[in-house]
Amino acid sequence: MDFSALNKSAANSFNQQKSLIKKVLAGKKVKCNNCNTLISVHTGADSVMIKCEKDCTDIKLDAELLK
Numbered sequence: 001m002d003f004s005a006l007n008k009s010a011a012n013s014f015n016q017q018k019s020l021i022k023k024v025l026a027g028k029k030v031k032c033n034n035c036n037t038l039i040s041v042h043t044g045a046d047s048v049m050i051k052c053e054k055d056c057t058d059i060k061l062d063a064e065l066l067k
Helices: 004-025
Strands: 039-043 048-052 058-061
Touching (some): 004 039, 004 048, 004 058
Antiparallel strands (some): 048 058
């Protein structure tokens, strides 16, 4: 089996998410590709998430919150 197409697709997806995370954390206004609403950072008691208003973009980050 040739997994090169799958690997390329996964790498592209990872790089797109990484770019989106960098832009949002830098304070830039980024819109969701699906619903066109702004993507923002949400912090909870034990999590950091980047998501749009309709939750079609929903990325949970591995991060430690400073208290």
